[in-house]
Amino acid sequence: MNINMLLDDLLISLVGTSNYPLPITEYHSLMGLMATVALSLAFSPSLLWLLFGAGLCLVEFVLPTAYTAVIMGVAAMIVAAVTPLMPSPILQVILWLLLSVVLLLLFRRLAPKRKTPAIRDAVEAQTISEILPGQTGRVLYEGNSWRARCSDETRAIALNEKVYVIGREGTTLIVLPDKL
Incomplete structure (x- = not known):
């Protein structure tokens, strides 16, 4: 006796005891679903x-x-x-x-380590906003606007002044004014 015969007997006994007879198309759909479940259990x-x-x-x-x-x-x-x-x-x-x-x-x-792009030593930039003492401003560095702060927290840097980028902390550049 194979699995299809067992499933047929089971389904007929279930449908036969039901008060609602199944149409033949639903019977075959249900048989297909049961056969699929039985085959999935047979996977190694x-x-x-x-x-x-x-x-x-x-x-x-x-x-x-x-x-x-x-x-x-x-x-x-x-x-x-x-x-x-x-x-x-x-x-x-x-x-x-x-x-x-x-x-x-x-x-x-x-895996090869990714290199983070480093700021080269003493690269020139230009302020595009004033950098007040202890605060951040904006500089134009390599064609992009960057947030920047002066490494000397007591010094202010004027607008359009040449500065040197000496480091980076996250997305903020650390700069020194051209004229110390």
Whole structure:
């Protein structure tokens, strides 16, 4: 006796005891749904891990996760390979979590570090607003307007004065006036 015959018998017994008979089209739709559920239960754990890993890898195309989803997908595919040796689902999940963490740490260590653009030493800029003592103003630096403050908190810098950029704190440039 195969699964389709079992499902047919189950559905006929359910429909036969019902006060509302099902039309034949709904009967076949319900049979298709039950067959799909029965087949989904017949997937092997290795195939489920492979599908899960492929799904995680595909997530990277939709949501950029800095390769985290891809690494977790690769870990799931490794678990799929060792699933026949490890039949316990709990051990498989623990192995997947451990592999994900180890591969993430390894990838982060081996990935090239991004260099933050640094301000060159003593580059010229020009104020486009007055910089009052201890406050910020605006300077024109490399064609863009930047927020700036004077490194000498007691000194004011006038409008259209030449300054030297000596550092940066976040998006604020630290400047010194041309004429000390």
